[in-house]
Amino acid sequence: MTTAAPAADERVAPIGLLRRLLIRPELGAVVGAIAVFGFFASQSSVFRSIDGIANWLDPASTLGIMAVAIALLMIGGEFDLSAGVLTGTSGLALAMLTSEYGWNVWPAMLIGLALALTIGLFNGVMVVRTRLPSFIITLGSFLMLQGINLGVTKAVTGSVQISGIAEAPGYELARTIFASTVPFLGVQFRVAIFWWLAVTAVATWMLLRTRAGNWIFAVGGNEAAARSVGVPTARTKIALFMTTAFAAWLVGTILALRLTSVQANTGIGQEFIYIIAAVIGGCLLTGGYGSAIGAAIGAVIFGMADKGIVFAGWDSDWFKFFLGVMLVLATLTNHLVRRYAEEKRA
Amino acid sequence: MTEQPLLEARDVTKYFGNVIALHGISTAVRAGEVTCVLGDNGAGKSTLIKTLSGVHRPDKGEYLVDGEPARFASPRDALDRGIATVYQDLAMIPLMSVWRNFFLGSEPTRGWGPFRRFDVVAAKQTCRESLLAMGIDIRDPDQPVGTLSGGERQSVAIARAVHFGARVLILDEPTSALGVKQAGMVLRYIVQARDRGLGVVFITHNPHHAYPVGDRFLVLNRGRSLGDFGKGEISREELTRMMAGGAELEQLSHELERGADSEVAAVGRDLGDTAQQLGSGSVPMD
Numbered sequence A: 001m002t003t004a005a006p007a008a009d010e011r012v013a014p015i016g017l018l019r020r021l022l023i024r025p026e027l028g029a030v031v032g033a034i035a036v037f038g039f040f041a042s043q044s045s046v047f048r049s050i051d052g053i054a055n056w057l058d059p060a061s062t063l064g065i066m067a068v069a070i071a072l073l074m075i076g077g078e079f080d081l082s083a084g085v086l087t088g089t090s091g092l093a094l095a096m097l098t099s100e101y102g103w104n105v106w107p108a109m110l111i112g113l114a115l116a117l118t119i120g121l122f123n124g125v126m127v128v129r130t131r132l133p134s135f136i137i138t139l140g141s142f143l144m145l146q147g148i149n150l151g152v153t154k155a156v157t158g159s160v161q162i163s164g165i166a167e168a169p170g171y172e173l174a175r176t177i178f179a180s181t182v183p184f185l186g187v188q189f190r191v192a193i194f195w196w197l198a199v200t201a202v203a204t205w206m207l208l209r210t211r212a213g214n215w216i217f218a219v220g221g222n223e224a225a226a227r228s229v230g231v232p233t234a235r236t237k238i239a240l241f242m243t244t245a246f247a248a249w250l251v252g253t254i255l256a257l258r259l260t261s262v263q264a265n266t267g268i269g270q271e272f273i274y275i276i277a278a279v280i281g282g283c284l285l286t287g288g289y290g291s292a293i294g295a296a297i298g299a300v301i302f303g304m305a306d307k308g309i310v311f312a313g314w315d316s317d318w319f320k321f322f323l324g325v326m327l328v329l330a331t332l333t334n335h336l337v338r339r340y341a342e343e344k345r346a
Numbered sequence B: 001m002t003e004q005p006l007l008e009a010r011d012v013t014k015y016f017g018n019v020i021a022l023h024g025i026s027t028a029v030r031a032g033e034v035t036c037v038l039g040d041n042g043a044g045k046s047t048l049i050k051t052l053s054g055v056h057r058p059d060k061g062e063y064l065v066d067g068e069p070a071r072f073a074s075p076r077d078a079l080d081r082g083i084a085t086v087y088q089d090l091a092m093i094p095l096m097s098v099w100r101n102f103f104l105g106s107e108p109t110r111g112w113g114p115f116r117r118f119d120v121v122a123a124k125q126t127c128r129e130s131l132l133a134m135g136i137d138i139r140d141p142d143q144p145v146g147t148l149s150g151g152e153r154q155s156v157a158i159a160r161a162v163h164f165g166a167r168v169l170i171l172d173e174p175t176s177a178l179g180v181k182q183a184g185m186v187l188r189y190i191v192q193a194r195d196r197g198l199g200v201v202f203i204t205h206n207p208h209h210a211y212p213v214g215d216r217f218l219v220l221n222r223g224r225s226l227g228d229f230g231k232g233e234i235s236r237e238e239l240t241r242m243m244a245g246g247a248e249l250e251q252l253s254h255e256l257e258r259g260a261d262s263e264v265a266a267v268g269r270d271l272g273d274t275a276q277q278l279g280s281g282s283v284p285m286d
Helices: A017-022 A027-043 A050-075 A084-100 A105-131 A132-157 A169-176 A189-209 A210-223 A223-228 A233-259 A270-280 A290-309 A317-345 B046-050 B075-080 B096-104 B120-133 B150-161 B180-197 B207-213 B235-245 B247-259 B262-278
Strands: A162-164 A181-184 A187-192 A261-263 B006-015 B017-029 B034-037 B058-064 B083-086 B168-172 B201-203 B216-221 B224-230
Touching: A027 A270, A027 A290, A050 A084, A050 A181, A050 A187, A050 A189, A050 A210, A050 A233, A050 A270, A050 A290, A084 A105, A084 A132, A084 A162, A084 A233, A084 A261, A084 A270, A105 A132, A105 A169, A105 A233, A132 A162, A132 B247, A169 A189, A169 A233, A181 A189, A187 A189, A189 A210, A189 A233, A189 A290, A210 A223, A210 A233, A223 A233, A223 B006, A223 B150, A270 A290, A270 A317, A290 A317, B006 B046, B017 B034, B017 B046, B017 B058, B017 B201, B017 B216, B017 B224, B034 B046, B034 B096, B034 B207, B046 B083, B046 B168, B046 B201, B075 B083, B083 B150, B096 B120, B096 B150, B120 B150, B150 B247, B180 B201, B180 B207, B201 B207, B207 B235, B216 B235, B224 B235
Parallel strands: B034 B201, B034 B216, B083 B168, B168 B201
Antiparallel strands: A162 A261, A181 A187, B006 B017, B006 B058, B216 B224
């Protein structure tokens, strides 16, 4: 709207603040989060207290870190079904090296990170090289990792659980950084919540304000077009798979240090929850569109539903039903709003 | 015409297995001129531009850039020499805004190290300015490219190539999917690019689009050249007739008229009429 474009103006009706908000990808998630909060807040006074908020932000945080990473990957046009079970693999590596082989926690964490990044690299290279759908490639990785987690854990420890991280040297410092609580407004908040906020902020900045972010939207929107203007599409996609793997390592480490033991089946079934949170947050399944903040808010909805059902004194068996309803409603809202907003603009 | 061509093809031949896709094609592209490549489907237009833009390498013959033999390993090499190709369907990413598309792959940055970031303010500003400099009037650079019309999309792609220092612009059927008005708009930007001193290769199957803007016309048929003409050497009517395969259409109409079925004969007469109209250039654009 500079002075240089007077002829263009008569075709552009000023876009109101409302419409600017409506076309944001996060809208469905924000509306959903407000509705869910209002609903449970009216059912339970604990839920709306600061204690309650600290309580339901905790499951939102570990889920949110993963949902944000998966959102980036989905904007880039790919899926990762191995992300959930990879949190288990990272945690198991840490637990096994510390409790079975007496390692210090820090080098054990580094090995876990290297392992996770290698698996992310494998997923990325396989998808880029074979051009098979990432759904299939990472479904394969998911099953392989599930088998490895169980097989190796049983072979080394003779059981399906590894415990004893707390006895390892270096544990106290690691726990302070990754698994402690932070007092805030007189309530103990899990430090994972701050990790989650940091991951969301960095992801959003990267997506909207860096070259890499532009490339992520481009490879998901139209890979061939992106390649033809010189975007390193293969590198971008591989980096996205490795980012997801990094997030899985972070979450796996946080959970392992918090619980000081890891089950061999950790993370199984979570992969779809991450995708659902990202979709509620405005990501298109077809790629090229979405938001990291939206995915983080999608995770908040999950956290609220997870704990809210308990606070309200209901049977927690209904959690999954609730998720299904949320998914359909949020996606429908996103769809309708986007169509409305684009019709009005065009 | 004595000026050295930016691009020159000499007897370029390209095989795919035992298929001869191009056979002995020669043409030239000069600065400030538009070279039109015309041909029906399967004539070899795509193979020719892919050869010019560095996707394929000729099996025989020479491809000269600035008078020197060039062997490009990839389209990126060609781009580095200032040869930009705008593909009809590959030009833009619909869900991304105009300014994000404009700088895609060549984003301006500021800051250093891990804080190096996409200079969004400068990108929006530059995008608007260089579109206006080409006389392209986009409503709002923030709108997704998917909401632009086909002609506007091509225009933005052309402006982008010009902005990033292209000396030669290869346009793959930029007008074929467009209505009359939209096609006119794109033709105007082709002329704009020419007037800025770029060499333009304009691929089309519509002689009515090619003739008003072209300085040279290369007509292809089944991988062979039917001729490489300067503007003074061929009339619009001849070009149209050559392009549409007027002779073939007339023969087809005779064959159909000989058929016993009266309906087929009627179709044949229609085809004959069309051939005549094409010959006289009276069929409307598109």
